[in-house]
Amino acid sequence: MLFTCEQPEGQARDPGELERIIGQAYEAGRARTQTGTVASYIPELAKADGREFGICARNLAGETIAFGDTEKRFSIQSISKVLNLAAALTFLGVRGTFAHVRMEPTGDAFNSILKLDTVSDLPFNPMINAGAIQVMSLLSNIIDFEQLLCFARAFCMDEQIQLNEAVYHSEAETGDRNRAIVYLLKSKGVLQGDPDKTVDLYFRMCSLNVNARSLANMGLLLANGGVNPFTGQRMIQTDHVRILRSLMLTCGLYDESGAYGVWVGIPSKSGVGGGIMGSVTRQWGIGTYGPALNEKGNSAGGIAALRYMSQALGLNIFA
Numbered sequence: 484m485l486f487t488c489e490q491p492e493g494q495a496r497d498p499g500e501l502e503r504i505i506g507q508a509y510e511a512g513r514a515r516t517q518t519g520t521v522a523s524y525i526p527e528l529a530k531a532d533g534r535e536f537g538i539c540a541r542n543l544a545g546e547t548i549a550f551g552d553t554e555k556r557f558s559i560q561s562i563s564k565v566l567n568l569a570a571a572l573t574f575l576g577v578r579g580t581f582a583h584v585r586m587e588p589t590g591d592a593f594n595s596i597l598k599l600d601t602v603s604d605l606p607f608n609p610m611i612n613a614g615a616i617q618v619m620s621l622l623s624n625i626i627d628f629e630q631l632l633c634f635a636r637a638f639c640m641d642e643q644i645q646l647n648e649a650v651y652h653s654e655a656e657t658g659d660r661n662r663a664i665v666y667l668l669k670s671k672g673v674l675q676g677d678p679d680k681t682v683d684l685y686f687r688m689c690s691l692n693v694n695a696r697s698l699a700n701m702g703l704l705l706a707n708g709g710v711n712p713f714t715g716q717r718m719i720q721t722d723h724v725r726i727l728r729s730l731m732l733t734c735g736l737y738d739e740s741g742a743y744g745v746w747v748g749i750p751s752k753s754g755v756g757g758g759i760m761g762s763v764t765r766q767w768g769i770g771t772y773g774p775a776l777n778e779k780g781n782s783a784g785g786i787a788a789l790r791y792m793s794q795a796l797g798l799n800i801f802a
């Protein structure tokens with residue numbers, strides 16, 4: 484047997500059928516790319532081709548089904564927030580992490596400062612910029628970028644992941660809002676590390692070059708309870724996987740997380756580079772790439788493809 488995990492339950496067995504459905508999901512996603520626009524607030528991201536689209540789906544039965552631009556490298560952006568939180572949970576534990584960041588959705592944009600200044604000194608959750616920066620301040624005391632890069636490569640089962648220097652410099656030059664967040668956290672006395680080092684690490688992690696396959700692998704590892712299905716090696720503790728996937732479901736799609744939960748219902752995380760990573764328990768890891776974003780900053784094509792796939796295969800966790 485190829486994998487060390489159990490066979491998934493309750494999913495279509497005919498590979499031809501799966502290929503047909505995921506092909507249709509790809510077409511649905513590709514058609515939606517026309518409705519979005521690429522991110523431009525980080526100048527380097529504006530160079531992306533909004534017509535590109537790809538989906539890679541891997542399941543625990545050992546099948547990989549991919550359509551479109553699935554080998555194209557792009558910056559992981561906010562999907563790195565899952566990696567950062569996973570690293571914090573691994574190295575600092577649940578209490579050591581959540582003593583400094585909350586677990587609540589905000590209903591605000593990913594880079595909002597509003598609630599941080601008016602409602603709570605601690606950031607609402609680790610999936611928004613303020614929370615991810617706070618988590619990074621914790622990590623900045625115990626781990627450096629090279630170690631985080633190794634962690635990301637292992638999590639995504641992708642040794643080719645590199646820092647995209649152009650995106651990193653572009654972010655560092657224009658990331659004043661994130662610098663505002665880190666200094667606001669410092670002014671409140673809650674930041675746990677050096678502000679400049681923290682935000683630099685945050686920018687670097689946002690600038691990792693992944694592809695749809697690396698994101699599918701990330702989702703697959705989470706779907707498999709934190710164990711790499713190819714090697715049988717445990718990467719993330721089971722209780723940490725539950726935390727990561729819960730926060731992905733409630734907070735992973737910015738202020739579109741509620742609607743995404745209703746229509747798609749797959750714990751997922753998006754990034755403004757155009758990626759979405761989805762994880763279906765004991766079944767699928769799904770990665771999509773489509774840099775044309777909707778008005779909430781989520782990949783227009785990615786949402787459409789994941790919604791199609793979820794509905795056609797009955798993957799909504801509440802279904």
Ligand code: GLU
Nearest residue numbers: 560561593689754755756
């Ligand atoms: N690097 C981006 C920022 O901090 C990440 C945003 C995202 O993907 O949501 O603005």
